[in-house]
Amino acid sequence: MKSLTSELKVFPLPRKWLNSLKAITKRSWSADLDDFIGQYNFATCFGTDCLLWSTNRRARERRVIYEGFWIGVFHEKRLLPSTSLVEKIFANNHFRAAIVVNDKASELFLYGRDVFETSVLTRYEPVDGIVAVLEPEEKSVIGFAHYDASCKCYRNLYDLSIFLRLLG
Amino acid sequence: MEEDVLEILKEIFVKPSEKAHELSSKYRILPYMAERYMRILGEAGAIEMLRSFEKPVKPVIRVNTLRISPDRLKSSLEDKGFKLERLPWCDSAFKIIEAPEQPSPGATLEYLKGYYYLHRDSSSLLPVLLLTHEYSGDILDACAAPGGKTTFLAEKVYGKGIVYANDLVLRRLRSLIGHITRMRIENVVVTWSDARKISKVFNRKFGRILLDAPCSGEGRISVDPGRRTRTSIYELALMVKREIELLDSLIDMLDDEGIIAYSTCSIAPEENEYVVSKILDKRKDVEVVPPPVKLFEYSPWIKRYGGMVFHEELDKCVRLWPHVHGTFGFTTCLLRRTRR
Numbered sequence: 001m002k003s004l005t006s007e008l009k010v011f012p013l014p015r016k017w018l019n020s021l022k023a024i025t026k027r028s029w030s031a032d033l034d035d036f037i038g039q040y041n042f043a044t045c046f047g048t049d050c051l052l053w054s055t056n057r058r059a060r061e062r063r064v065i066y067e068g069f070w071i072g073v074f075h076e077k078r079l080l081p082s083t084s085l086v087e088k089i090f091a092n093n094h095f096r097a098a099i100v101v102n103d104k105a106s107e108l109f110l111y112g113r114d115v116f117e118t119s120v121l122t123r124y125e126p127v128d129g130i131v132a133v134l135e136p137e138e139k140s141v142i143g144f145a146h147y148d149a150s151c152k153c154y155r156n157l158y159d160l161s162i163f164l165r166l167l168g
Numbered sequence: 169m170e171e172d173v174l175e176i177l178k179e180i181f182v183k184p185s186e187k188a189h190e191l192s193s194k195y196r197i198l199p200y201m202a203e204r205y206m207r208i209l210g211e212a213g214a215i216e217m218l219r220s221f222e223k224p225v226k227p228v229i230r231v232n233t234l235r236i237s238p239d240r241l242k243s244s245l246e247d248k249g250f251k252l253e254r255l256p257w258c259d260s261a262f263k264i265i266e267a268p269e270q271p272s273p274g275a276t277l278e279y280l281k282g283y284y285y286l287h288r289d290s291s292s293l294l295p296v297l298l299l300t301h302e303y304s305g306d307i308l309d310a311c312a313a314p315g316g317k318t319t320f321l322a323e324k325v326y327g328k329g330i331v332y333a334n335d336l337v338l339r340r341l342r343s344l345i346g347h348i349t350r351m352r353i354e355n356v357v358v359t360w361s362d363a364r365k366i367s368k369v370f371n372r373k374f375g376r377i378l379l380d381a382p383c384s385g386e387g388r389i390s391v392d393p394g395r396r397t398r399t400s401i402y403e404l405a406l407m408v409k410r411e412i413e414l415l416d417s418l419i420d421m422l423d424d425e426g427i428i429a430y431s432t433c434s435i436a437p438e439e440n441e442y443v444v445s446k447i448l449d450k451r452k453d454v455e456v457v458p459p460p461v462k463l464f465e466y467s468p469w470i471k472r473y474g475g476m477v478f479h480e481e482l483d484k485c486v487r488l489w490p491h492v493h494g495t496f497g498f499t500t501c502l503l504r505r506t507r508r
Contacts, residue, residue: 007338008338008360044345046342051345051349057330057357061357061359061369061370061371062368062369063359063360063361064357064358064359065341065345065358065359065360066345066348066357066358067356067357067358068354069354070348070349070352082349084349084352106277107277110277110280135277140281142277142280142281160280160281160350161275161280163280163346163347163349163350164274164275164280164346
């Protein structure tokens with residue numbers, strides 16, 4: 001692990017993380033991760049939060065801390081795909097493991113709130129694991145959630161406001 | 169005090185007059201700044217400019233055209249209560265004339281989806297448009313964070329080049345990475361280093377370099393009133409020294425015939441005309457080139473200030489004055505490397 005300061009670390013994506021991301025994309029969206037990522041994969045961590053990125057550029061200068069395509073996050077000790085990655089998967093395949101939520105729920109979800117079952121307009125099975133949350137107008141991915149039967153809601157795992165919260 | 173800083177200080181020092189002290193106290197700026205404005209613009213012009221600092225500058229939405237068309241974004245934001253006006257010299261940018269109470273322009277769904285970058289003002293678009301005019305290839309953005317210009321450069325050379333975005337301040341690089349991921353821009357490589365030592369990072373040269381130098385920010389007083397009194401003349405001399413070092417090191421990173429845009433958000437001639445004149449005095453392999461396109465009526469750089477007479481060719485460089493252009497005070501100068 002290349003530690004540039006106590007706050008920033010940049011390192012090749014560990015095999016365990018890559019396999020975990022592959023398993024998630026296979027299980028939820030029936031997609032082979034290798035079809036969507038580059039040859040070289042890395043993580044950039046600020047404290048305990050990490051961005052995972054992928055590139056085909058072979059040359060890597062000293063002091064490079066990020067480049068290429070954003071493929072995932074490690075946030076609150078959980079590894080999840082990026083919204084960009086899953087949108088690329090949806091562009092090539094049918095929707096799957098996704099819920100389309102109404103306008104109000106989209107807005108609240110982007111404030112970190114959960115989505116109640118009653119706010120779901122469309123379900124694309126399977127929805128019992130990790131699901132992509134889609135806004136109703138363009139059906140773009142605004143974050144990820146998982147179903148919690150105790151509240152009959154989809155718990156927010158992370159949403160696009162992560163950019164404001166994590167990265168300032 | 170270091171000898172070269174002392175030398176700079178001697179050259180840029182001006183003794184404030186009584187009138188400058190009067191303006192300084194009325195407009196809450198440092199006396200040397202008031203003296204400078206009077207010498208450059210005359211008393212009436214100085215007062216006009218100082219009054220323009222009180223007027224709020226309209227923020228600008230620059231559309232990420234890789235994700236959405238300007239017209240579609242405009243319509244979508246207007247449905248939310250925004251009133252937007254297209255910039256006459258940049259098709260993909262809109263001034264925010266009115267904004268609803270909620271959502272703020274930096275928290276709309278469209279913003280989070282990466283459909284636009286929110287600039288404090290339109291001036292920062294200028295060096296990008298000048299530097300990328302009819303250009304294909306890689307670009308080094310040497311002091312890149314927080315990323316407004318980087319993301320615009322990347323859009324301009326998308327499919328034709330990579331933007332190498334460097335900065336020294338980690339906290340600001342974090343924001344830069346945030347904007348790149350939010351806007352889903354894939355042709356950017358982010359590096360963390362002191363731009364003065366960047367030859368140790370890149371074993372190559374560049375056809376275009378943007379140096380938006382860390383500066384006093386004296387052109388941004390309208391949005392950051394602390395800048396009225398933040399920079400003593402000694403601190404200004406330190407910044408000038410760093411600006412000269414940055415520009416000098418980065419010219420070494422240019423290809424033959426490569427062009428660097430030196431820009432600052434400062435109206436101080438010490439940070440602009442003085443810096444570039446020092447470089448022209450020192451180096452024989454660089455020349456000033458005029459803007460390749462006239463986007464609007466530019467003001468030229470000034471010819472003399474205090475006891476200093478600047479290079480004639482600096483009249484090809486561009487100044488934006490708050491009281492003339494209705495923007496932040498901002499400067500850009502294009503320099504071409506001619507031979508080794």
